[in-house]
Amino acid sequence: xxxxxxxxxxxxxxxxxxxxxxxxxxxxxxxxxxxxxxxxxxxxxxxxxxxxxxxxxxxxxxxxxxxxxxxxxxxxxxxxxxxxxxxxxxxxxxxxxxxxxxxxxxxxxxxxxxxxxxxxxxxxxxxxxxxxxxxxxxxxxxxxxxxxxxxxxxxxxxxxxxxxxxxxxxxxxxxxxxxxxxxxxxxxxxxxxxxxxxxxxxxxxxxxxxxxxxxxxxxxxxxxxxxxxxxxxxxxxxxxxxxxxxxxxxxxxxxxxxxxxxxxxxxxxxxxxxxxxxxxxxxxxxxxxxxxx
Numbered sequence: 001x002x003x004x005x006x007x008x009x010x011x012x013x014x015x016x017x018x019x020x021x022x023x024x025x026x027x028x029x030x031x032x033x034x035x036x037x038x039x040x041x042x043x044x045x046x047x048x049x050x051x052x053x054x055x056x057x058x059x060x061x062x063x064x065x066x067x068x069x070x071x072x073x074x075x076x077x078x079x080x081x082x083x084x085x086x087x088x089x090x091x092x093x094x095x096x097x098x099x100x101x102x103x104x105x106x107x108x109x110x111x112x113x114x115x116x117x118x119x120x121x122x123x124x125x126x127x128x129x130x131x132x133x134x135x136x137x138x139x140x141x142x143x144x145x146x147x148x149x150x151x152x153x154x155x156x157x158x159x160x161x162x163x164x165x166x167x168x169x170x171x172x173x174x175x176x177x178x179x180x181x182x183x184x185x186x187x188x189x190x191x192x193x194x195x196x197x198x199x200x201x202x203x204x205x206x207x208x209x210x211x212x213x214x215x216x217x218x219x220x221x222x223x224x225x226x227x228x229x230x231x232x233x234x235x236x237x238x239x240x241x242x243x244x245x246x247x248x249x250x251x252x253x254x255x256x257x258x259x260x261x262x263x264x265x266x267x268x269x270x271x272x273x274x275x276x277x278x279x280x281x282x283x284x285x286x287x288x289x290x291x292x293x
Contacts (some may be wrong), residue, residue: 001059002026003139003168005183013135014168014189018183018227022192025053030060038098042072045083053246054189056081057182057215058099059175061088065098071244077104081111082189084108084182086174087122087180094124101126108178108183109221110134115211116188117219121174125244129208133177137162140169184230198236207233216242239265 002024003293009015010108030036030043041060048056049072056076085099087109100107100122109121110133117123132238145157162168181204188200197202207230208223216222243261250256261272274284 001057001176001179003140004136004179005057005186007139012164014139014229017189018180018191020066022183022186025051036202038066039159041099045069045072049079051080051186053081055185056083057087057179058083060179061086061097061100062292063097065096065101070102072258073099073104074100077197080197080254082106082121082182082185084178084185084199086178087127089175090122091120092122094122096125097122106181106204107221108174108181110172110177111175111211111224115224117212118172123219127218128185128205129181129225130211130223131180132178133169133174134172136172136176137168138176140167143272184225186229188231192235198239202228202238203233203235206238216240235269237266241271
């Protein structure tokens with residue numbers, strides 16, 4: 001992950017990081033097999049926040065949310081850090097998956113070579129943004145083989161090693177997509193160091209390229225990370241139209257579908273709901289009442 005973020009450039013060696021000027025604070029919250037306790041991960045987040053980390057990348061995850069991790073993330077966010085986390089790789093809802101189900105994080109899913117959501121990438125109301133996550137090339141930690149020990153993965157030792165000296169590693173997952181977003185957050189802060197974490201998040205999310213379902217959705221979030229657009233984005237602009245759930249209801253003795261969601265913007269005037277038929281509707285019909293601020 002460090003290589004994706006900050007590998008040196010213009011040296012004709014290995015790979016190039018997205019922000020080679022970034023200063024990296026390496027903290028160990030898990031063991032060599034990628035396992036650990038919520039308390040250990042939380043301790044690393046607390047340490048990072050107390051020692052000036054502006055961007056925190058957590059390329060880890062597991063089932064069940066814990067208050068310990070939420071407390072650590074909330075503390076770091078209040079200290080001004082941008083917290084970027086992997087959505088997870090189990091194709092499950094993030095509502096019970098940590099840290100991507102926590103508040104105050106930017107949860108990053110993975111896309112494939114066709115800029116579509118990777119089938120293994122977790123989904124849900126907390127997914128914010130996607131970044132490339134298939135066959136990502138990065139640096140390899142000594143005496144480490146990331147793919148070993150992952151359940152249900154057919155993998156032979158050292159297969160993912162790259163290069164004559166085997167210093168590089170090729171793998172897939174949202175764990176490799178998250179550092180791309182973290183690196184872009186650091187680039188934004190390098191360009192405009194006075195921005196707060198909320199502004200950096202707005203620039204990342206409101207500059208994405210919309211993919212698959214139009215608008216925000218629980219599979220692709222706001223869309224695919226766009227580096228140049230993120231750097232040029234307005235830090236004070238935001239727009240959100242988000243459907244949280246749809247439920248059946250009864251009105252005037254008729255069954256109807258109740259759509260529950262939110263709409264907000266930095267310059268909010270009004271919002272309405274339109275209904276279209278099929279995956280790619282040719283026309284849309286306004287339903288319900290217009291909402292005004």
